Amino acid sequence: MLITPGKLLAKIDSPEDLRKLDSSQLPQVCNELRQFIIDNVSVYGGHFGASLGVVELSVALHYVFNTPDDQLIWDVGHQAYGHKILTGRRDNFRSNRTYGGLSGFPKRKESIYDAFGVGHSSTSISAALGMAVASALEKNFSRQHIAIIGDGAMTAGMAFEGMNHAGATDSNLLIILNDNCMAIDPNVGALKEYLTDITTSQTYNKFRDEVWNMLGKMSNFGKSAQEIVSKVESVMKTAILRQSNLFESLGLRYFGPIDGNDISHLTEVLKDLKNIPGPKILHCLTVKGKGYGPAEKDQTKWHAPGVFDKITGEIQKKEYTTPQAPKYQDVFGLTILELAKKNPKIVGITPAMPSGSSLNLMMAAMPERAFDVGIAEQHAVTFSAGMATRGDIVFCNIYSTFMQRAYDQVIHDVCIQELPVIFCLDRAGLVGADGPTHHGVYDIAYMRCIPNMVVASPMNEQELRNMMYTGQGDAFQSGKNSLTIRYPRGSGVMPDWKKEFEEIKIGTGRKIKEGTELAILSFGPLGNFAKSACEELEKVGISVGLYDMRFAKPLDELLLHEICSRYNKIITLEDGCLQGGFGSAVLEFIADNGYSLTIKRLGIPDSIVEHGEPQELYHECGIDVLGIVGSIKNMLNSDIMSPALRF
Template sequence: MSELLNTINEPAQIRKLRRSELERLANELRAFVLDSVARTGGHLSSNLGTVELTIALHYVFNTPYDRIVWDVGHQSYPHKILTGRREAMSTLRQLNGLSGFPCRTESEYDAFGTAHSSTSISAALGMARASQLKGEKRFSIAVIGDGAMTAGMAFEAMNNAGIYDDLPLIVILNDNEMSISPPVGALNRYLARLISGRFYAAAKKGVGQILSIAPPVLKFLRRMEGHAKGILVPATLFEEFGFNYIGPIDGHDLKSLIPTLHNLKELKGPQFLHVVTKKGQGYSLAEADPVLYHGPGKFNPAEGIQCVPAVRKTYTQVFGEWLCDVAEQDERVIGITPAMREGSGLIEFEQRFPNRYYDVGIAEQHAVTFAGGLAVEGLKPVVAIYSTFVQRAYDQLIHDIALQNLPVLFAIDRAGLVGADGATHAGAYDIAFLRCIPNMTVMAASDENECRQMLYTALQQSGPTAVRYPRGAGPGVATQKQMKALPLGKGEMRRKSTQPAGQRIAILAFGSMVAPSLAAAETLNASVANMRFIKPLDEALVHQLAQTHDALVTVEEGCVMGGAGSACIESLLAAGIHCPVLQLGLPDNFIAQGDPARLLANCGLDSAGIAQAIRQRFLAHATENLGAPSAPELIIEKTQESIVL
């Protein structure tokens, strides 16, 4: 039953409740979160842990006038439910449905979009300063996880915020002792000492004895509970940044949270509240295994997640097995992840090679330059990273790796569309932003075995390399145990057209687009090249196909602008070869969440869409339109999806 929850359509209605009703609301909200995520899939453990904190924030602060920034959005489902989106939760992470993260276009209560972590303090600081400049009296609250606090950007923002004595900024550290993977680093040890250190425990016990014989003092300090606890803790790192540190307090205790938040509103300057929560709170299975229940698919809450063996290997599994195999052969191989041990397939590697495994926390910039330092000393670092997170370390990739031509291998997972996580996590741009960097070698795997062989090929190079592969399972090609380096910069023909002159089409397919291109080619009797390398591009193959076919089609699961197709056109232009070219890939807009296959079809990147685009562009007027203009005349006609030479 969710009788009380069903009456809440906006936070103003929460503020009208009696405090005695808030515990009941929390119970109903937690049950709703569990039931909702079990039906749709999504992030569960972290959201079960923020129920009371969410209620307390909306109860104390005047939202949406007061701004709340959730960092990262894994913990924002209770917030969505309480801000008018309860009924829409059935569409969570689906096409045309609710985003799995805060989204400014979705609700006025989503003050800032957050799906990459550690941005909340910077954004809330900007909002707080803006309110002061505009003469408005509003609070800006950043709710940041302990995992997100490991990123340098969070400390950059705190360093900036601490100089303003009257800043209406509140940072709430939601300390649930982990991000996605278990916590790492010195900051985690520091937070653990704050919570469990002997000084704090002894002081708390001593003050408790004093208060037990002084009821009036007890009553007073209970109203000031958050601040009183802060007094017990030694000078903290956060206070050195200019924040008034309060905590740690129980993030599931509304009787502590609400008066503490009220007290914070009365204090001047930047405030830092440390709350301790438990991932999976209230659902025993998620409490016992918060990693498993971090982002589950649909499941029965009564039974829990049932692990069914996958029919086909995922590319992530292929990478994890390969890394263990090469580490067994070469003790110089090092595995690095920015807080994505599970997502990047490094669990077995950590277990087998603990001294060569480095989880650096949510610190992509550091991960890349750290890898550069290892490479300088003759080791072979492999950075396992999602495509969308490579973007966060672009400067380091250029200046610290490529400029020095260091042999660092980037295993780029989630290349292309990722489905339910939407635009913020899509790997749409890595081809375009990697291929323009000198010294880089960039490959795209078309199947599981090719992925394994490409990774091995990359490891043999003397400069920086990247191997991109998509999320999920491949086409089902068995991986060969033996590893053999592929010829550098060479593609392969997978199908040859038998069409007569005037109707010969060659499809230049990259990575995950080889399979649908082959299917499309069967219906069109077209040639298909598995290009394999984006850089160095197999220019000889591109030129040969342009000279023996009447038109070329490039297909990639990446942005068309500046992508692999653009590389092919650049090569043809440089060689003075005239041939019509159709570029197929991701359009120039952000693609929201949805079923991956449906999203690809919407972009025209399934076999039917590829075939249809080719028919519309070329075959409807086959002989008439395929002829190239005679030299030296050169006509360039640009449309949204094609460039005609």
């Protein structure tokens, strides 16, 4: 379906075209851009509310600043759709987040207007400051460097670190705080309360009126920028006499708050700020989902709603005639709540993903025992460790890709101290349209090498349930190990998943079926692909054994001895990186025990896997049913050593 842009937007192939327009035409550009986003996302899906909220900001930034020479860094990138459409990607925007199409996030190799690749929260200030310092070293003091960061991303320690450094420099840096009181879920913590105080304070409103009325009257700077700044600061001293300012205390000149959805005022403010040197922050108030009623009313639901009817606001859902398997995240959420009702020591922790992880179910039922700590993975892990020292049974739920940000805390604060924290890594493996910044493919390798860490992955929902039950049990909690349970995004395979709890002995796998010619050792949910592959091969007379190993560390050595004695050909299967992963663990066992056999590892190759539907990415990596069947046939029909390894 071809989405036709409005008459002004149709003529904007680059920001240069936008800057040719009269400022009086900008409201129409904003209306057309907002409608174009609504039209596209309703048909093709994608992130939604965040980009609608910054339509005016996207237009104003490209209108006022000389992009791409002036550098725009969008934090996370959920809100960058308008930016992409204005920078030459309008006609290809329908390919957004599809296999081989545009990335859902800014990406350096996609466009010269994407100054920095993003996807994880709170990197924009540090990146923009690095660019500003580099420009100064090049003696380029006119280039502008603008970081656009949300109030949710401001809760992360990295944002504070960037501001702390920026305030001690004279860098040409503008931080735009896009304050809509929302991340994916409503924001939490003291910073949210502080920003609320600023936006509702009569003192700050007085400051805003006096400063921006003064600046708004200036068509240009007749006097030097230093004199103008002196006037601004004079007003600040009288207006903020009774209230300190966090940003000012860090050495950043603070301006605002202003209406970030008022394109006329916004462009005038940005023009004035261009001429004020040094690090500064502009506080913009925006509405997430602006211009689309349902998205304004329920901002969490409309963060990334999928395909919907833009007229009625009805989000399309697949119709099923048979019972469907639940999402793994819901199995986690329902199971921790069930366990917590029986065990008062259980607590749940998540860094700003209560709905994404389904910990919101426990937060609603037991708010005193379930904690959203904001976008702060490092804090989440050490906070978990602190609670564990007092005997609490801690389930710390973090997306696999975000756990990378707390690696030191896992080692230093949890494992060295022998604390039995249970890490539930959601979105492990290939996550689909969010792409390489969100794939959770490294956790097996980086967790497996840590002493006092157990690494497990369920093949199905019942196994996830039982692994959680095992982790909270007295046998595990009385030991010195922590536990990583990794599971994928999306639905599982068992509609009837809620069985009686069964404790799993740590480090034990299970035999799914015996075979005679070759054995598949699977780790995690890809075992279901392996099961289907075995069924396909049975049809052509090939007998393959399948073993669900369940633990990458410790390995089930008794089961491995049995397998290595029975088979001379083995395939390992995982949805993590091949370097240092589950297959590497099996190779180490085979080498250490002197077995002579042929082994091939299937998993994520040593390359960046781009975005697309999960099945497309599984196929690309050769770990779907077709890829597994092909690898087995090649292995059985060939005596060539490569690409398999013989020991």
